[in-house]
Amino acid sequence: MLNPHIAIDLGTCNTIVYINHKGIIFNEPTVIAINETNKNTYAIGYEAAKLIGRTPQGIKIIHPLKNGVIADLEATIKFISTIFQLTKNKRSLRKAKIIITAPSELTPVEENAIKQLAKKLGVSKLLIENKAKMAAIGSDLDVNSSKGSMIVDVGGGTTDVVVLSVGKVVVSKSIPNAGLLIDEAIIRYMRATHNIMIGEKNAEYIKMKIGSVGTNYENRLLQISGVSIETSLPHSVIITTQAISEVINPIVNDIIDCVRDILFITPPELAGDIVENGISLTGGIALLTGLRETLEKALNVPVRLTADPLLSTIEGCRLSLKTFKNALNH
Ligand SMILES: Nc1ncnc2c1ncn2[C@@H]1O[C@H](COP(=O)(O)OP(=O)(O)OP(=O)(O)O)[C@@H](O)[C@H]1O
Ligand SMILES: [Mg+2]
Numbered sequence: 001m002l003n004p005h006i007a008i009d010l011g012t013c014n015t016i017v018y019i020n021h022k023g024i025i026f027n028e029p030t031v032i033a034i035n036e037t038n039k040n041t042y043a044i045g046y047e048a049a050k051l052i053g054r055t056p057q058g059i060k061i062i063h064p065l066k067n068g069v070i071a072d073l074e075a076t077i078k079f080i081s082t083i084f085q086l087t088k089n090k091r092s093l094r095k096a097k098i099i100i101t102a103p104s105e106l107t108p109v110e111e112n113a114i115k116q117l118a119k120k121l122g123v124s125k126l127l128i129e130n131k132a133k134m135a136a137i138g139s140d141l142d143v144n145s146s147k148g149s150m151i152v153d154v155g156g157g158t159t160d161v162v163v164l165s166v167g168k169v170v171v172s173k174s175i176p177n178a179g180l181l182i183d184e185a186i187i188r189y190m191r192a193t194h195n196i197m198i199g200e201k202n203a204e205y206i207k208m209k210i211g212s213v214g215t216n217y218e219n220r221l222l223q224i225s226g227v228s229i230e231t232s233l234p235h236s237v238i239i240t241t242q243a244i245s246e247v248i249n250p251i252v253n254d255i256i257d258c259v260r261d262i263l264f265i266t267p268p269e270l271a272g273d274i275v276e277n278g279i280s281l282t283g284g285i286a287l288l289t290g291l292r293e294t295l296e297k298a299l300n301v302p303v304r305l306t307a308d309p310l311l312s313t314i315e316g317c318r319l320s321l322k323t324f325k326n327a328l329n330h
Pocket of ligand 1: 010011012013014015067068069131154155156157158159178179180204207208283284285287288289309310
């Protein structure tokens with residue numbers, strides 16, 4: 001049998017694992033729950049995420065990635081190894097050739113953590129690929145053409161802006177303005193304005209339910225429960241789309257500035273291609289109401305969503321595993 005080819009879209013919020021001939025074997029939150037006494041894995045993915053904010057005694061919840069990179073190597077190794085164990089795919093790791101995705105501008109320490117992970121998994125060959133570049137390939141952009149194309153991947157931990165031409169990254173930038181920063185800003189807003197403490201899951205719920213970018217929104221109301229800072233008792237408040245939009249807009253403005261910065265340093269011919277052909281928008285936050293329209297208006301360039309913003313990167317890895325067989329075979 002041929003050696004397996006594996007791809008891992010190692011995202012700050014979601015991890016997706018693909019094995020050739022099997023397809024996607026895991027697509028769940030990048031969360032692990034550890035038993036603090038014996039250090040064993042208690043749960044991963046959805047099962048671990050369910051425990052956020054309601055952790056039983058002796059169990060510790062870890063988000064092994066921060067801002068797109070491995071923040072806790074030991075937890076990441078446990079997390080990924082458990083995926084292969086639970087899905088009965090451990091044997092696939094032997095002699096496997098693997099793609100692991102990462103943001104632009106990795107430091108040597110961050111790159112080394114990915115290499116350590118691959119070594120611990122026991123794979124035979126590792127290729128670290130830019131996640132936005134993979135998303136471009138996965139969303140049918142003609143990255144091999146000499147024309148310039150731009151993709152903006154707004155995920156949980158980072159926004160990655162990449163310009164590609166003849167299959168290569170020409171210019172790129174990664175900033176930590178993405179989904180989790182929005183959730184943190186919502187938590188701060190609830191505390192400062194409504195005197196109420198809410199958890200990270202509730203903040204994400206608010207973002208998804210009534211979060212909106214720009215000013216052209218339908219103002220909706222949402223009742224949210226938390227703990228009153230004054231009385232420490234359960235308390236409910238009503239919040240509006242308008243208020244949440246005011247929390248989100250400054251974070252989106254930094255994303256717009258990042259795209260502008262990249263357009264400024266893009267060689268003029270390629271920038272011309274991008275202005276003509278438009279920008280592709282991907283990653284989970286691409287689904288936030290009004291983001292596409294706001295980017296389009298602010299940049300005066302057409303912006304379109306990729307077909308499946310949460311799956312573009314792993315789809316690009318799947319296609320690249322085929323094309324990269326040669327590169328991986330060395
Ligand atoms: N329908 C939606 N509306 C708004 N936000 C959403 C929606 N679906 C997912 N998200 C947000 O998208 C983010 C996760 O996106 P994604 O899975 O692309 O990130 P990731 O790949 O794990 O992170 P990164 O690539 O930055 O390391 C989370 O912040 C999540 O709350
Ligand atoms: Mg991602």
